[in-house]
Amino acid sequence: MSNATLDQATQQFESLFFAPARSYAALSLDYTEKLLAAQFDAVKAYSDVSLSQARAALDIKDAEGLRSYVEGQQKAAQDLSERLKDDAEKVVAMNQEFVQKSQKLAEDNLKAASKSTTKTTAK
Incomplete structure (x- = not known):
């Protein structure tokens, strides 16, 4: 096998297998990084x-503090629901x-x- 043939085979193998595998690996890694950051x-x-x-629960000292805490719980639950x-x-x-990029x-x-x-x- 001549050097030109070997170079052509290497180039084809690179373009058909290694380059696509690297591109997909990079895409997957970017996705994983974004997903982990979001998590x-x-x-x-x-x-x-x-x-x-x-x-806030530790600060409850009387009925008014309890009322305030319960209101805060409702607001926190609402905010958490929106965040989810x-x-x-x-x-x-x-x-x-x-999926689209893949x-x-x-x-x-x-x-x-x-x-x-x-x-x-053709050759």
Whole structure:
């Protein structure tokens, strides 16, 4: 096998297998990073609310404090519910973006493979 043939085979193998695998791995890694960041952000927000409510419970000293605490609980529950909805929407959007980019990547790789195969068979 000559060097030119070996170089051509290496180039085809790179363009058909390694480059698409690296592109998909990079896309997956970016998605994972975004998902983990969203999860850490959500956990931090939920933890902050929980700790805040626990501290507020410690401050109850009378009936008025209890009333205030219960009102605060209702507000916290409402805010948490809204946050959960927003977080779920964010994750759904990230999933849709990942699927779209994955499909585009697969289509591009299929076109490139088809073009490469056509070139190889023409030679």
